[in-house]
Each structure stands twice: as structure tokens, then as C-alpha cells.
Amino acid sequence: MVAIVDSGSTKSDWVILDDFKKVFLKTETIGFNPNFINRELIVPEIEKNSSLILVKNSITKIFFYGSGCGVKKNCETIEEELKKVFTKAEAVVREDLMAAAYAAYSGKPAVVCILGTGSNSCYFDGKNIKIELPSLGFLMGDEGSGSAIGKQLVRRYFMKKLPEDLHTEFEQSYGLKIEDALKNMYHSPRPNAWLADFNKFVIERKNHPYFKEMVYEEMKNFFEYQVTPYKESKEAEINFIGSIAYYYEDTLRSVAEEFQLNVGHVVQKPIESLVDYHIKYIL
Numbered sequence: 001m002v003a004i005v006d007s008g009s010t011k012s013d014w015v016i017l018d019d020f021k022k023v024f025l026k027t028e029t030i031g032f033n034p035n036f037i038n039r040e041l042i043v044p045e046i047e048k049n050s051s052l053i054l055v056k057n058s059i060t061k062i063f064f065y066g067s068g069c070g071v072k073k074n075c076e077t078i079e080e081e082l083k084k085v086f087t088k089a090e091a092v093v094r095e096d097l098m099a100a101a102y103a104a105y106s107g108k109p110a111v112v113c114i115l116g117t118g119s120n121s122c123y124f125d126g127k128n129i130k131i132e133l134p135s136l137g138f139l140m141g142d143e144g145s146g147s148a149i150g151k152q153l154v155r156r157y158f159m160k161k162l163p164e165d166l167h168t169e170f171e172q173s174y175g176l177k178i179e180d181a182l183k184n185m186y187h188s189p190r191p192n193a194w195l196a197d198f199n200k201f202v203i204e205r206k207n208h209p210y211f212k213e214m215v216y217e218e219m220k221n222f223f224e225y226q227v228t229p230y231k232e233s234k235e236a237e238i239n240f241i242g243s244i245a246y247y248y249e250d251t252l253r254s255v256a257e258e259f260q261l262n263v264g265h266v267v268q269k270p271i272e273s274l275v276d277y278h279i280k281y282i283l
Helices: 039-047 050-058 072-085 096-104 146-158 164-174 178-187 191-196 199-204 209-227 243-247 249-258 271-282
Strands: 002-007 011-017 023-030 061-066 090-095 110-115 119-124 237-241 263-267
Touching: 002 096, 002 271, 011 271, 023 039, 023 050, 039 050, 039 072, 050 072, 061 072, 061 096, 061 271, 072 090, 090 096, 096 110, 096 119, 096 237, 096 263, 096 271, 110 209, 110 243, 119 209, 146 164, 146 178, 146 191, 146 199, 146 209, 146 243, 164 199, 178 191, 199 209, 199 243, 209 249, 237 243, 237 249, 243 249, 243 263, 249 263
Parallel strands: 002 061, 061 090, 110 237, 237 263
Antiparallel strands: 002 011, 011 023, 110 119
């Protein structure tokens, strides 16, 4: 059996293929971004999934694509922890941009962007990815991402910048205290995922004029920092992967129009397309 895993900072989608390249199992775990999660938590979190434990000795290869895996040391960390559970498997660990490139591939080169809990971008010609820009994470980067929008919301709430109606609704929805916010941002294992979770509040009110402007400006930041540096963006399609891209697709397309760029397709969950790519081109 072969496992294909798409792991973000919030959750991981797992698909297990049998020896005939047919889907045997689909399941989820939390996300395993090695920049945030303590490596000692990875094995216990996998072992919580009884479906994976039932097939662990039948899996001979794992293709793991994850946030935070653009650094060799982080790849090695994930590989070592996976092998503690899947003792008979060879593990191939790559960054999430590779998964996005595969999932968004439609037969022609494109700029591929991730907009989920975090954000990133690359250019994929069908065989190789080109990365012009580093991923700076949620403290200095991740423009347009769930964590960036969540950060804007929480900051504006505490600094009393939200309109009165939104301020009141946020207060009633979360009852968030500054000490709890600081604790979650500086002392929790996944602060970026905590911030991104506030997008539920924004998405439910995304047609509110204040949020429309706030999200528009955040998406402009994304295009300025992570799309326009690719000279290919002027001609190639720009394809998006991730839940934030999916929920704010109209805003993305409006911003792209302002930049005179062409957005192709937007995929909420890349795992299905990622599996198809492996079946067609890799396995």
C-alpha cells in the first residue's frame, strides 16, 4: 500500500492506495508543521487514528507533503517520526508547494499559490518548481493567509478599530481576553492555526463592507509579495490551492484584475488532485 499525505499547519489529509492503485482509505489527522509542532507529539497524534494503525504494517511507501518542509532538517524530522509508526515504509518528505504544484497541474505551466493557514507560491513548468521567494512564516510573511487575516482581526479588535457592530459580535462570539490571546500566540504549539481559526468569523460576514476592504488589502499584499515577483505571472495562469483561496475566491479574482493577471482554477482541498497526479505520473 501507498500513503499520500497533504499536511498543512491545521490538518493533514491522508489517502491510502491499495496495490491496484485504488483508494482504500481516506482519513485525517492534525497538521504536522515541524516549525510549530513538538516532534514528540507527531507519533501520538498519528496513533490516535485507529484506521491508520490498522494498516500501518501494510504501507510500504509514504509520499508526505507538508507545510514547513522546505528545510532539509524539518524533512528529516518528519521522516524519522513517520518511520516510528510505519516501520515497513519508505518515506518521501517534500514541501507543500510540491503538492500544490502537482494538484494544480492541468498540462501547462502556471504560477501556483497556497492560501490556507499559511501562504506560499512557486512556478511549475510540469516537471520542476521554481521558488523565487522564501517562506517567512506567520510572524513576518504568510500574506493573504488565514493566519494573516486572523491576526488583522484580533489586532483590530483589541485596538478598537472594528466598527461597533463587528466589535460587539466578536466580543459576544469569543469573549477573548488579552491574556488568553497572548498565551495562545506565544505559548501554544500552533499559534498560526489558532489565528487562522478566526476566519470563521470573517467568512460568515465577508460581505460586510469593512471586511471586504480588509480582506481585499490583505490579498493585495499577497499578490505584491508572492505573485508579481514571478515574471511568468504576466503570461501564465495563476492557480490557487487552499481553503482561504476558496472562500475568498471573488476577492482574489478582483485583486488579480487590478494587477492585470489571470487567475485560473481554485482548489479548496488538493488531496484528490494530488492522488490523481501520483497515479498518473509517479506510481
